[in-house]
Amino acid sequence: METRHDIIIVGAGMAGMTVALALAKGGLDVVMVERMPLSAQVEATYDGRASAIAYSCFRQWQALGVGAALEPLSCRMNEIVVTDAHLPGAATKKPSPFFLHFDAAEISDRSGDEPLGYMIENRHTRAALHEAVVxxxxxxxxxxxxxHIKETPGQVVLTLDTGEVLSAPLVVAAEGRNSPLREHAKIKTIGWDYGQSAVVATVKMEHPHNHVAYEYFLSSGPFAILPLTDNRACLVWSESHAKAKALLEVRPELFHAHLMQRFGEFLGQVELTGPKFIYPLSMALAEDMYRGRIALLGDAAHGIHPIAGQGLNLGLKDAAALAEVVIEAARLGEDIGAESVLERYAQWRRFENVSTSIIMDxxxxxxxxNNPIVRVARDVGMGVVNAIGPARRFFMEDAGGATGDLPKLLRGQII
Ligand SMILES: Cc1cc2nc3c(=O)[nH]c(=O)nc-3n(C[C@H](O)[C@H](O)[C@H](O)COP(=O)(O)OP(=O)(O)OC[C@H]3O[C@@H](n4cnc5c(N)ncnc54)[C@H](O)[C@@H]3O)c2cc1C
Known part of the structure; x- marks a missing residue:
């Protein structure tokens, strides 16, 4: 038997669950399809990452009623230090004189005392979103x-591998960067492998992190130390694929020795608190945000390098924009899967998604x-931005996701 809905969302990742909540709160009938049981997704061994969430994106979760569950698990990121570094002992040495230092206090009059972002472990976010979805x-x-997918003039009919048949005028592909629905819709992607993988681990630190995030640029790739609750930090250590694999496989004592040798006493005594994870890094940018009645959202539309922690934030902004466009179209009695509606979504999101992907690349x-000329040029660039107050403040507000034409949810308002 076929069941009819307003919207089918395929992929219940963090972006998919966020848009589902927003659409349902707007009165629409939403159904989600997910390949992996949520109980497996919240296991400590499933995803070791923590995400830096821009304050505007966090406001969206607050507006959707997920804020109360996430606040105790979130760590304010009040300052960010970005610098070039040399090995060994990169973080112990005096930073390069050309570095960037962002401090949330500088824009507190405009941000309402928000931090630059919130660090939250993905498994906690998934659990909170799942609870809210239920x-x-x-x-x-x-x-x-x-x-199986059948597209008719007014709807899309999906047959699941369970035998169930669903239909809706709009299908959202939120299946991450290898989206099968995107392939079905014949939307091409532009992208490449960076030849790097990120090793991710959570550590407990001896010295207080004071809510400061550090990003060191090394020739092998960036190394980030991102503050978490309980004086822990999430390390994102980018290396060539082979070195990253070796780091993943070494015994904890050897990993610890590599970490201390590389970063000296900066962190004080450091203790691994869980398993290590590895993520190959690549870019996959879709050429279109929709085709027919299938709209792309999150990494299905733009998988980017995590160098500035923007990937999920882009997906959450997609969620806010898509929900607003679709809910308003439904209220006006429009066909929510029509090209005229999905084009409004694409126009809202296309520029930021493409420009951010290109800038991150x-x-x-x-x-x-490691080219010395390139190093000098980038150091001077960082030094110049750091020295110019308005430029520094612009980048901080941009990192907070509070620039441009913001959808209501990113301003903390319900649709
Ligand atoms: C090391 C690292 C650090 C990062 N740090 C940050 C950060 O600090 N800040 C930030 O903003 N971003 C960060 N990112 C990026 C961020 O993790 C991704 O952008 C984000 O997880 C994408 O969310 P999504 O919901 O779009 O896709 P996904 O998280 O990939 O979710 C897709 C969902 O769809 C499901 N699915 C897949 N295929 C199917 C199918 N065929 N049928 C049904 N379901 C399916 C999957 O099981 C999954 O649940 C980081 C990425 C990496 C690699």
């Missing part, structure tokens, strides 16, 4: 995948480069 009465079909090439 509480909102959204049906989540899992484990399940789409086995440029950063990767600029900062993973």
């Amino acid at each position: 509480a909102a009465g959204i049906r989540l079909i899992t484990p399940a995948k789409v086995a 440029g950063f990767v090439h600029l900062f993973s480069n």
Whole structure:
């Protein structure tokens, strides 16, 4: 039997669950399809990452009722220090005289005393979003995948591998960067492998992190120390694929020795608090945000390098924009999967998604480069931005996701 809904969302990752909540709060009938049971996704061994969430994106979660569950698990990121570094002992040495220092206090009059962002472990975010999805009465079909797709003039009919048949005038592909629905829609991607993988680990530190995030640019790739609750930090250590694999496989004592040799006494005594994870780094930017009645959202539309922690934030901004466009179209009695509606979504998001992907790609090439001329140029660039107050403040507000034409949810308002 076929069940009809307003919107089918395929992929219940953090972006997919956020848009589901926003659409359901706007009165639409949403169903989700996810290949991986949520109980597996919140295991400590599933995803070791923590994400830096821009304050505007965090406001969206607050507006959707997820803020109370996430606040105790979030660590304010009040300052960010970005600098070039040399090995060994990169963080112990005096920083390069050309560095960037962002301090939330500088824009507190405009941001309402928000931090530059919040650091939250992905598994906590998934659990909180999942709880909210269940509480909102959204049906989540899992484990399940789409086995067959039929597009008719007014709707898309999806047959799942469970045998269930769903139909809707709009389907959202939120399946991450290898989106099968994007392939079905024949939307091409532009992208490449960076030849780097990120090793991610959580450590408990002896010295207080004071809510400061550090990003060191080394020739092998960036190394970030991102503050978490309980004086822990999430390390994102980028290396060539082979070295990253070796770091993943070495015994904890050897990993610890590498860490201390590289970063000296900066962190004080450091203790690994869980497993290490590895993520190959690549870019995959979709040429279109929609085709037919299938709209792309999150990494399905733009998978980028995590050099500045922008990937999920872009997906959360997609969620806010798509929800606003679709809810308003429904209220006006429009066909929510029509090209005229999805084009409004694409126009809202296309520029930021493409420009951020290109800028992040440029950063990767600029900062993973040991050419002395390039090093001098980037150091001077950082020094100049750091010295000019308005430029520094612009970058801080941009990192907070508070620039441009913001959808209501990113301003903390419900649609
Ligand atoms: C090391 C690292 C650090 C990062 N740090 C940050 C950061 O600090 N800040 C930030 O903003 N971003 C960060 N990112 C990027 C961020 O993790 C991603 O952008 C984000 O997870 C994408 O979310 P998503 O919901 O779009 O996709 P995903 O998280 O990939 O979720 C997709 C969902 O779809 C499901 N799925 C897949 N295929 C199917 C299918 N065929 N059928 C049904 N379901 C399917 C999957 O199981 C999954 O649940 C980082 C990335 C890396 C690698």
